[in-house]
Amino acid sequence: MKPSEAVVTARGISKTFGKGGVTALQDIELDVGRGEFISLIGPSGCGKSTLLRVIGDLVDPTSGEIRVNGKSARQARLDRDYGIVFQSAVLYDWRTVAKNIALPLELMGFNRAERAARVQELLSLVELDGFEKHYPWQLSGGMQQRVSIARALSFTPALLLMDEPFGALDEMTRERMNDELLRIWTEIRSTVIFVTHSITEAVYLSTRVVVMSPRPGRITSVLPIDLEQPRTRETREDPRFFELVTEVREALHAGGADDVVEEPEVVE
Amino acid sequence: MSTLAHPASGRRNTQRVRKWGPAAIVFGIGMALWQWVLPALGVERYLLPPLSDVLQAFWDNRSELVRGGWITFKEALGGFVLGCSLAFGFALVLARWRPLGSALMPYMIAANAVPIVAFAPITNAWFGTLSPWSKVVIAAVLCFFPVLVNTLRGLTSLRPESLELMRSYAAPQRVVFARARIPNSLPFVFSALKIASVLAMIGAVVGDYFGGSTEALGVQIVSSVSLAQYETAWAAILVASLIGIAFYAAVALAERLVVGWHPSIRAGVD
Ligand SMILES: Nc1ncnc2c1ncn2[C@@H]1O[C@H](COP(=O)(O)OP(=O)(O)OP(=O)(O)O)[C@@H](O)[C@H]1O
Ligand SMILES: [Mg+2]
Numbered sequence: 231m232k233p234s235e236a237v238v239t240a241r242g243i244s245k246t247f248g249k250g251g252v253t254a255l256q257d258i259e260l261d262v263g264r265g266e267f268i269s270l271i272g273p274s275g276c277g278k279s280t281l282l283r284v285i286g287d288l289v290d291p292t293s294g295e296i297r298v299n300g301k302s303a304r305q306a307r308l309d310r311d312y313g314i315v316f317q318s319a320v321l322y323d324w325r326t327v328a329k330n331i332a333l334p335l336e337l338m339g340f341n342r343a344e345r346a347a348r349v350q351e352l353l354s355l356v357e358l359d360g361f362e363k364h365y366p367w368q369l370s371g372g373m374q375q376r377v378s379i380a381r382a383l384s385f386t387p388a389l390l391l392m393d394e395p396f397g398a399l400d401e402m403t404r405e406r407m408n409d410e411l412l413r414i415w416t417e418i419r420s421t422v423i424f425v426t427h428s429i430t431e432a433v434y435l436s437t438r439v440v441v442m443s444p445r446p447g448r449i450t451s452v453l454p455i456d457l458e459q460p461r462t463r464e465t466r467e468d469p470r471f472f473e474l475v476t477e478v479r480e481a482l483h484a485g486g487a488d489d490v491v492e493e494p495e496v497v498e
Numbered sequence: 499m500s501t502l503a504h505p506a507s508g509r510r511n512t513q514r515v516r517k518w519g520p521a522a523i524v525f526g527i528g529m530a531l532w533q534w535v536l537p538a539l540g541v542e543r544y545l546l547p548p549l550s551d552v553l554q555a556f557w558d559n560r561s562e563l564v565r566g567g568w569i570t571f572k573e574a575l576g577g578f579v580l581g582c583s584l585a586f587g588f589a590l591v592l593a594r595w596r597p598l599g600s601a602l603m604p605y606m607i608a609a610n611a612v613p614i615v616a617f618a619p620i621t622n623a624w625f626g627t628l629s630p631w632s633k634v635v636i637a638a639v640l641c642f643f644p645v646l647v648n649t650l651r652g653l654t655s656l657r658p659e660s661l662e663l664m665r666s667y668a669a670p671q672r673v674v675f676a677r678a679r680i681p682n683s684l685p686f687v688f689s690a691l692k693i694a695s696v697l698a699m700i701g702a703v704v705g706d707y708f709g710g711s712t713e714a715l716g717v718q719i720v721s722s723v724s725l726a727q728y729e730t731a732w733a734a735i736l737v738a739s740l741i742g743i744a745f746y747a748a749v750a751l752a753e754r755l756v757v758g759w760h761p762s763i764r765a766g767v768d
Contacts (some may be wrong), residue, residue, distance in 0.1 A: 316659045324682075
């Protein structure tokens with residue numbers, strides 16, 4: 231990858247919370263190329279959310295530098311290069327589903343008709359047609375998270391930062407949302423940094439999997455995922471898929487991540 | 499009009515009876531106690547005259563009492579609007595510039611503990627006994643602190659992610675307030691406004707006690723008592739109570755319309 235193609239470059243990123251407190255991140259070096267799909271995986275508390283927040287300029291690193299699209303992270307944020315999906319849905323209770331999705335469009339000055347059309351597209355994308363007038367409390371947790379995904383996609387940001395977006399979904403919906411996300415990713419040609427606890431999800435979605443380990447949070451390995459694009463149902467049955475799942479699992483264990491949650495796999 | 503109710507509306511009526519029935523029974527018992535039991539127990543008329551006499555006094559003095567009620571209500575409303583809007587504006591400033599908030603908040607809380615009606619004779623001296631402004635100011639000061647403290651809490655009690663979301667859109671402070679902080683504060687603001695509606699009436703009536711236009715309701719209460727017209731005094735108190743309840747109910751209705759999305763309200767809606 232040529233440096234000019236890098237969307238995100240992280241150089242020596244460390245983050246310590248409080249004076250002499252938790253070292254959430256230590257010496258993170260990461261390059262993310264344009265159009266990549268990167269998954270961050272690692273045990274709870276290893277700094278995945280923190281890394282995402284540092285990249286998104288929501289927290290300042292204690293040391294090190296982040297560049298996004300050749301700019302500082304701050305400038306990238308001011309240019310609205312990011313679409314963020316938080317670990318919890320973070321919807322505004324006083325806004326309907328449609329208005330929650332349209333929030334960034336409102337702030338970016340799209341007119342009413344453009345917003346309405348876009349909201350309809352996004353609603354069907356996340357399979358919530360007919361729910362536009364509902365309030366967040368009238369939706370299940372998984373539906374709320376899909377609203378927040380639709381909101382992040384609404385302005386087709388160049389860089390999507392997603393923190394365990396599908397954690398609240400059942401396995402079936404999760405696989406469907408995975409396929410949708412991949413479709414959107416190829417369609418809008420965006421770059422995705424995706425946090426997950428699921429090894430299979432990471433392997434299925436990613437072009438590279440970044441394995442992290444805790445105390446202090448650091449990157450222990452980066453595994454390229456050489457599965458064919460586009461990924462389909464067959465991908466999940468590909469022997470190479472299982473090899474890669476095993477590779478990631480071993481990398482996690484090598485990083486001392488014995489407490490990683492693994493979902494049971496169907497043995498064929 | 500048919501007396502045969504539609505089955506669904508019949509069910510709704512049954513529900514309504516079930517909901518309001520107990521309260522209505524308690525009301526009836528209370529009124530009966532007042533009318534018959536208290537006099538039978540020998541409670542003197544200067545302590546509490548029988549209900550029917552109070553109602554009679556209301557009827558005989560209805561035009562003075564309604565006019566007095568209107569005057570005092572205007573004082574309360576003026577104080578409510580003045581105190582609440584100043585408090586809201588002040589809360590916005592303190593939420594926007596937090597160091598200012600932390601510098602001033604201890605004094606605000608201390609001032610909140612001051613028995614403000616103690617100032618009523620003083621405000622009469624400031625504005626003149628006959629001026630409605632002395633009552634408006636008492637009512638306004640009473641409203642100010644609960645609205646300030648609650649609004650400030652509402653403006654600052656967002657989940658960090660709600661603000662990070664705005665930050666990720668590079669939203670300026672003006673937008674953060676308009677789209678996130680102020681909507682988030684509204685349920686807090688309305689609980690404070692309900693408290694303030696009650697306090698405003700108290701402020702206005704107590705303000706009247708220390709002098710005012712002879713027509714004002716509080717002045718009528720004081721003068722009726724001094725003339726031993728206890729029935730009239732009680733009738734005036736009744737009017738003040740009804741105004742207070744109506745004021746509160748109006749604010750509660752506005753709350754329903756404005757913050758219908760909030761959990762505390764939506765439990766009641768449906
Ligand atoms: N605002 C904060 N203040 C203090 N410590 C924090 C803060 N945010 C995170 N931490 C600490 O930093 C470490 C990493 O947290 P982070 O949320 O990034 O973990 P994570 O990998 O996202 O975990 P999970 O998988 O459970 O979401 C944790 O030890 C946490 O206690
Ligand atoms: Mg996290």
